[in-house]
Amino acid sequence: MTSTVVKNKKKLSKRVTAVIITVLLWAFAAFWFAPIFWMLSTSMKSTTLAVVETPPQWIPKNPTAENYQIIFAPSGGLSLIKATLNSVIVAVSSTLATLVLSIPAAYALSRLRFRGRMLIFWIYVAVLAFPAVLFLIPHFFIINGMGLSNSYLSLILPGLGGTFGVFLLRQYMLDIPKELEDAAWIDGCSKLRFLISIVIPYIKPAMLVLSLMTFLGSWNSFLWPLLILSKSDKFTLPIALIRFSAGWGDPYRGIGPMMAGAFFSVAPSLIIFIAFHRYLMKGISLGSLGKE
Amino acid sequence: MTQSHSKSPRRFRREVGSWLFLLPHLFFFALFVVVPLVFGLVISFFNWSLLKENVFIGFNNYIRTWNDSRFWPTVQHTVIFAIISVPLTIIVAILFAHILKKKRFGQLWLLIAFVSPAFFGSVGILSSWKWIFASFPSGLANYYLNKAGFINYAVSWFGSTSVAWGVIILVTVWWIVGFSILLYLGALQRIPPEQYESAKLDGAGPWKQFIYITLPWIRSVLFFDVVRQAILAFGLFDQAYILSVGGPAGTTRTLVYYLYLVGFERQDFGRAAAISWYIFAIVLIFAVIQLVLVTKSIRSTEG
């Protein structure tokens, strides 16, 4: 056979393997994501029996929206819509504030020199070892003492002391090549300008990941809001969904509304993911300067 | 000598400038982290409950915890869990990051499937998992394993210690691997492809490529991830509480579970604080050991 035919055959088999691998990966991913599919599917089934029927129905025979109707019916002055809105306000504010605080702090700890720098860094890392739950009670007294209970601020402020973001950004900032910094310094660039025009674009992927984490961490947090909020008009989504949690004894009673609530709180995370995925992938590949 | 005198005020000014960058965050850190920690330290020496007179009892909380026959098994469980789950999660994350690195058709779908669970709240997904590992024959896992012929009876997934831990580890890896994947993905994409090409030309196989090219590049991210994972592992609570309820026979109780049981259920906040400081110490020791091991092994592979 001629060499081109051999080459084409090789190309074809390579293509075929690539396609097979892709299909296998898709199937594996579907298998991996099954619990979420189950959550969605169950949220559209109306009775516990429908949930437990064998063979398990992935696509409900009689899909119904009644579970979603149940969770959206305002009960006792509490509306899921208001709770969602509260969650959005708190999560967005927390994310912005965290970025504004963490970026300069990470910069200081990674590229600036001052006495006590490493000490502060290690303290910042060490406190991450503390079980988060212990902060609940002191925070309660501090926020109460500031007269801020039942406010949006009470949900935003305590998290701003978190050092995880600083840690994350610092690690990324460490990778900025020293030559860049030296060049900027020679050009008379101030620290602030360096931070704004060079560092920040460099760490965009890390910033994105931190934003995502902070946003969703705030979105999903419920221990703290549960403790500090007593007026239902400021309740966030996870707390509003408590009403649909498992009851005593038979945890599968009312699993329809529970899965509906669970999926409703998972959905925004998914949407954000899909919305930002291109930025995630693009932002991450924008990575290094000067090494390409 | 005159030089050092003239250097100090400039150095001082420069340092103040640097501190200014740190200050805003430091303020919140001091108020919402340091103050609570000091508060926690102080009340750990008290019988402190919010409901009655707080009595100073010295080290009693610490001694009682040390002597509690439930505490040390809990430490053991949590440490073993961390030893298994942290490396496992990292390996899975690096693997998935490699898969996601290649541009392929439907990459978004893979990203969503593997990464997004890390951003979902615990209650919803644990309810779904609890259903999957339900004990009756029509529980999803039992049903499909039965159909595939792997088992011919319904497994009580939380009825035996090792199986229960297996499930907890599985669910945990599934849940948290997403963030690590993003970290490694970001690091992997910064490696210049030429390095791999020249290595291939030199005849290096995929494993060698990984050790000599990939690892050095992802070193600082690995460091970060190991610390992060160690901390997370010791904070394990939701899965142990919701899925296995600490059972069977208390063998899936973790440190935070113990904290809830003996500290918070009793509303004895002094005791809770003391237990937290124990957890802190244990996590610190464990994280340091992990870091030393990781640094050593990277250094040794670099030859």
Next chain:
Amino acid sequence: MRKLMFLALTLVVAVSFSFGVTITMMTPLTGADGAYMDEIVAKFNAEHPDIEVVHVVVESSLDMKNKLSMGIASKTAPEIMFIRKFDMPLYLEHFKGFTAEEWLNKYGIDTDDIFPGVLDGLVVDGKVVGIPMDIWLFYMAYNRGNFAEVGLDPDNPPKTREEFISAMEALIPITPPGLTPYYENPAWTWIWFHLLWQHGGEVLTDDFKEPAFEKAGIEVCKLMLEMQEKGILPMQVADPGVSFQSGESTVLITGIWTIKPWMEQLGEDFGYAVSPQLGTTKAVFGGSHVLAMPRVMVEDPKTLDAATTFIKYLWDHAIDWYEAGQTPARKSIAESQELKDRLPHIYAVSQDSEYVRQFQMFPLISEIEAEIAVYLEEVLVLHSISPEAGMKEAAFAVQEILDDYWSRN
């Protein structure tokens, strides 16, 4: 100008007169129960324009305790707690109490009407600090269709130990493999306590200084092991409920709160009865929700008045609440024709109320429960130690907890 001021003045006066009292009631009622309470609260608010009750739901006992402790310390607690009785012991001194006469004469609440077993533990220094609203009794739910299928009389469910065991054995042939006729989680401690009381045992001594369950506990473990060996009770940790609702398993002895959804699910096949007496002493497990007011929150007479008005409303409209699936805490209601007519199933089960046993009012009772569970599971799930050894170790572990408590109280 004058007209404007007059208008403003009238507005201010009108507003200050319509300035009602807002009180918060915190309950652990998730799911369908919560919806019932919402309706009752809504009706109350409609009938009482000057009082607004806000219904706040928390999920677990722990959340409730955290919020209550914080609330009492910072004076931001709810005005009314709808609290599970076994969560109360830590807070007894912090609740507002009245003597029985005061409850009766000032608020029209007759505490003598409450079952003594339920009021027990709620009296501090001669004052009643909480009004029990309900009892969640254990009852027996069974599948009438399955009974008929194996020749058992669906109208005559088992009442004694022998009847129960032979009935269960008769049901084994029609129970699918992997399940049992009585498909309950052997690690569920409440069943064990239910049986403990039926065997004349108690968790702690009356002074709460020592465990008291060892002897009777062994008997209960032996009974449960016997049921496991005969294939009546699962050998392993089980998730009940679902297989009962699908008709695959036949019997459950469980809380009355399940009665409504199961009745709807199983329809004609659903049978209910008082729990069988499987031991030597007539007893049945029960818990209660208790209405209590943190003292620091009701110092203002207007607030106190509003709160007690709502409590009285619930007292009078109790049967509305029992529809959700609870039995009455009051003798008069339990024996009433109204209950019999409106909620015959609740009526039937509540005939057992005088034998109700509840957890002792010891602050660490939940922790003790969790420790006993560990050893129960070693005996009944892991099958790694004998009942004698298991109960001995459990008693030892409980003594440790008691010593810890008493060393500092």
